[in-house]
Amino acid sequence: MSLCIAKVLEQKDRELAVAMQQVATDASSAVGGQFPRIWKSSLNDLYKTSADPEEQLAAFQQARRNACVYLNSLSIQGTGFGIVVSNCEIRMTDALMQSLGR
Numbered sequence: 001m002s003l004c005i006a007k008v009l010e011q012k013d014r015e016l017a018v019a020m021q022q023v024a025t026d027a028s029s030a031v032g033g034q035f036p037r038i039w040k041s042s043l044n045d046l047y048k049t050s051a052d053p054e055e056q057l058a059a060f061q062q063a064r065r066n067a068c069v070y071l072n073s074l075s076i077q078g079t080g081f082g083i084v085v086s087n088c089e090i091r092m093t094d095a096l097m098q099s100l101g102r
Helices: 002-030 036-048 054-071 081-099
Strands: none
Touching: 002 036, 002 081, 036 054, 054 081
């Protein structure tokens, strides 16, 4: 069961990587010429994060894992802990994908 859930999460991450790349592409090709610069500046300066989709994906994966481990820490002694955490990660990824319209 753990292997199956891990494969589902890997597939979700591949789909998310494509979606995040599309966000960067859309932002970079926005009409008017000013938005790409403002978008990158806001992400870097205001939110202290990156406009690079690969860096965003890695940051999301780490934050997702940390949150799911924390949220499920009461079950840490159980044998299904990894499955519970992975399922949490899948749900968080699905929520992000939904907000991206995917």
